[in-house]
Amino acid sequence: MLVLLLMGLAAGYVVFNAFGVSQVDQLEQQARRLQVIVDMASDYAVLNQRELGLRFEEKDNSYFFVYLDEDDKWQRVEDELYQAQTLPEPFTFTLNLDDLPWEEEEQLFDRELFDENLSVSEDAVEIGNEEDKPIPPPQVLIMSSGEITPFQLIFNYEPGFGDDDPAYFVLSNQDMPPLALEGPLEQPE
Template sequence: MHKSKGFTLLELLLVIVVIGYLVTMVRLPSLAPDPFELTEKQAARMTHLVNLASEYAVLNNMQLGLAVTEDRFAFLVFDGEAWQPFQEPPFDIKPLDEYVRLELILDGLSWQEDNLLSAVEFIDEERLEQLQELDPEEQKLAIPQIFILSSGEISPFDITVEFDDGFANPVSFLIRGEFTAPVRMYDPLQQLALDN
């Protein structure tokens, strides 16, 4: 009887184990997105949306607002009586990418302060009382901290968009609104120039 030539099952398994071991030794490029690019993309998206909302408010004679929490932001529209979520794309709420956080600065005043809210004619005391029933994060998304008016005016603000996963060095971009559109985005190097 003639014996056929070929590999035995044991030889094939040995080759597969060796190949598997070599593959684990080789470092493949990370499939995770680059923190700088991810943060820049998120900051650019938010900057463009605020500028688009300003144009929309002027063209449609509407009063819009922007509410910001640490992990999301929402556009609101004033319907003549109260602020409502603005559900029209692209202004509907979208979650931020993982590890991206927002920090809102309003001329040193936090949004909850009575003197800031009572100065705005679009927010009444009855609405503020209704909001007390919501949890703090939902309260922040129910009333705008930044006003985008039909006159083209925007409340002055700074929003820091930061990526921090606890491993890489944190990356932050700054979005700054100075009373009128367009709002501008600054990368980390441009922020150093702003501080000087």
């Protein structure tokens, strides 16, 4: 009897630990990870006198770090610490710059596909490998002076079904690190 009781307690302990992490805790871990890495990237930019950037891809919930090379072109940072990260399901994020949502269609660097005569302009036509295409500019700049472009990133957990309540974490910056993390919040700000 005692052996069965001990085996039952051990099995219960294993099951509890394996499934004991809540979605809100996992979302907070993702937000804290980015908070720490951006702060470290700011230190790296100052120490190495290099302009860095952070590029967010909302369509696939991923982000990656880039640097400005000698030819003034953005290149991905190859360091393992700054590798591209994708938020696991069911988490998403929303990026706000200067209290305005980032609009992919209204970028500063967009080129017109059509010229004044509504014929296809050859200026924006790029032929070559997918890998050779230039990386789009980052939405968040990390300057060699340590300054970071003001931004607000809202990490979202909005369960489609079940008993879980939605949760949000807000990672924000106002010019200089460290970044501030608020949450869990019941609704985004």
